Amino acid sequence: MMSLWVGVALLSVLALGFIFWPLVRYGKQQNGQSNEVVADRLAENVRLFREHIAELEVQLTAGRIDQEQFEQLKLEQERALLEDEADIRAAQQSRTLGAGLKTLSIIGVLLITVSWGLYQHLGSSADVEIRLAQELKQELDNKDYEAGRNPDPVRAREMVRLIQARLADEPEQLQYWFFLARMQMDLNDFGQAVNAYQQVLQRDASSAMVMAELAQAMFLRDDRKMSQPITDLVEKALKAEPDNTMALGLAGIDAFGKKDYVNAIKYWERTVKLTGQDSPGSQALVAGIERAATLYFAEGGTEASLAAARAGRQLTINVSLAEGVTASPEQIVFVYARTWQGAKMPLAITRVPVSELPKRVVLTEAMAMTPAMSLGSVDNVEVVARISQDGTATAKAGDWQGSFGPVDMKAVPPDVNVKIDQKVTQ
Structure with a gap:
């Protein structure tokens, strides 16, 4: 300064x-x-x-x-x-x-x-002072980490003092409320962190990241116990950002506490998939998955039922050719589900050769192209089976296809029948 x-x-x-x-x-x-x-x-x-x-x-x-x-x-x-x-x-x-x-x-x-x-x-002399203090703290913290020491909390307390002084003059500075919340989390002052996150959420009510971090701060403040307000925040965060790993982890904890071991496993497995096996915290999640599976089996669950539950929502589709449809045996049939009257991107997709038709095909959440868009993310879908002329998934004029919908994913029928009988014209 x-x-x-x-x-x-x-x-x-x-x-x-x-x-x-x-x-x-x-x-x-x-x-x-x-x-x-x-x-x-x-x-x-x-x-x-x-x-x-x-x-x-x-x-x-x-x-x-x-x-x-x-x-x-x-x-x-x-x-x-x-x-x-x-x-x-x-x-x-x-x-x-x-x-x-x-x-x-x-x-x-x-x-x-x-x-x-x-x-x-x-002017912004206070902002300059905060930035310089932040850079110095980061430099000294890195040196502590390299030496195998925990960073000195005095530096975080000084940052808190500077930010609070700035917020006293400029209370609408959103980034400083968020920065303050992060500093309070570093100091394990979870109650103050909750207050700061709530200030951020008042100014940016749509941020899934803030919702998830607020939920985590509340969870730690309450001695690692879930509550309905925390659960509500987690649900809102996942609705806005289905791949938010912090919210997924908390959702798994909530499900585990309710003895819903299958969903706990699904949430934690998805978290590990998004963050990677070698990421910090993944080992604890893997241990939690194993513990949830053990308790599931202790309550009478089987490997088969757990595997089916892990697959999540699924559709069983009987695909057949209508009379008069001409296709060579080696051509590929793409079978997929997509949002009913919504985005055309498949929620789950598989492929079979024409030579195997008629065929019974099962689509699951695991067949999603992205974790955020799967059979578990929508309530109504349309099922499509299309014979590709050139082996690509993009529809072209001259392809043959059949479709069925809407299918209610909350009450999935045992089988969905799709007959390929329509020629794509454009």
């Missing part, structure tokens, strides 16, 4: 130098020239005075004025000459360099003072 004010001071001195140096230099030149100018003006006034007196003498000799008038007019000319000289001398003194320097010095001080005050009121 000191470097900022040193820089400001140097820039101020430099700016004043640009103002005063030309003035000093020009002022010296001006002083050198002003005496000559004054002498010239005085000489010109004396010359004019003498011309006027000579003219009066001519008038007196010609008898146009008498002696008394001559004396009176001469006296007036003398007074005018003296007054002009006094005015010229006074004007020369008022234009001295000292007066200019004093005036500009006062103006310079006022400008710096006003600028300082405006910057204190409108």
